[in-house]
Amino acid sequence: MVRLKDAASAPPSASVGRPPETIPVPVGISRRRPAIRGRYRVALVVVALLGGVHLVDDEAIGNAVDAVVERVKRPVQSLEGEAHLRAATTALSGAWAQHGSYHLDEAELRAVDPSVPWGEGITLVPCHHGAGAVLVADTVRGHVSRLLVRGDDVGDLSGSHPCPESLADRAPWPN
Numbered sequence: 001m002v003r004l005k006d007a008a009s010a011p012p013s014a015s016v017g018r019p020p021e022t023i024p025v026p027v028g029i030s031r032r033r034p035a036i037r038g039r040y041r042v043a044l045v046v047v048a049l050l051g052g053v054h055l056v057d058d059e060a061i062g063n064a065v066d067a068v069v070e071r072v073k074r075p076v077q078s079l080e081g082e083a084h085l086r087a088a089t090t091a092l093s094g095a096w097a098q099h100g101s102y103h104l105d106e107a108e109l110r111a112v113d114p115s116v117p118w119g120e121g122i123t124l125v126p127c128h129h130g131a132g133a134v135l136v137a138d139t140v141r142g143h144v145s146r147l148l149v150r151g152d153d154v155g156d157l158s159g160s161h162p163c164p165e166s167l168a169d170r171a172p173w174p175n
Contacts, residue, residue, distance in 0.1 A: 081121055081139035088116045088135050089146060089153055092124070096151035101130030127163030136160050147173045 091113035092102060099108075103126045109118045116122055123136040135146040145161040147154040147170065154173050164170045 081137045081144075084116055084121050085135060085137040085139060085144065085146060087113060088118075088122045088124070088137070089148065091116055092133065092135070092148055093151050093153075096148075102126045102133035102148065103130035125163060128167050132163060132167050134161065134163050 095104060095108075095112045096102060102124070104112070104124075106118065109116075109124065118124065121138060125134040125136065127133060132147065132149045135148065137144050137146070142158060143160045145157045145159065147157075147164065149167055149170075154170060157172060161172065164173060169175070
């Protein structure tokens with residue numbers, strides 16, 4: 001083993017087993033342990049949150065929660081709209097076979113199929129003395145208008161559309 005005269009010039013392995021006070025430290029570096037900065041950050045975040053609660057009113061928090069709920073609820077309702085549109089089409093085809101008309105009041109519509117949300121998610125617009133009707137529903141595709149003529153499903157148009165001028169022409173629906 002070789003002994004060196006100066007401990008500062010000794011290789012790092014020479015400091016193994018020495019107490020920390022006797023290990024040579026280069027100039028400009030402190031022997032102190034680094035400060036625990038994570039605790040200060042956590043304390044700063046807690047203070048900011050507690051202070052921020054007093055700056056934000058309860059109504060703003062409620063509005064933010066309501067906005068999130070609406071964003072989640074809308075697609076679910078739209079998916080239900082597709083199923084309700086199919087159920088309403090089937091129910092009205094049966095009503096046409098039974099009554100020979102789409103001109104039904106709300107009680108008759110609910111009697112035809114109580115599971116369809118008549119007036120809430122599905123709107124029925126009878127036209128041409130009950131020989132035709134337009135169903136308007138809010139679905140995944142947006143508002144959809146479906147034309148029914150004498151028990152038959154003519155087709156769908158995107159958006160909310162009124163009854164056609166004539167059941168013979170049916171514009172804008174396909175013939």
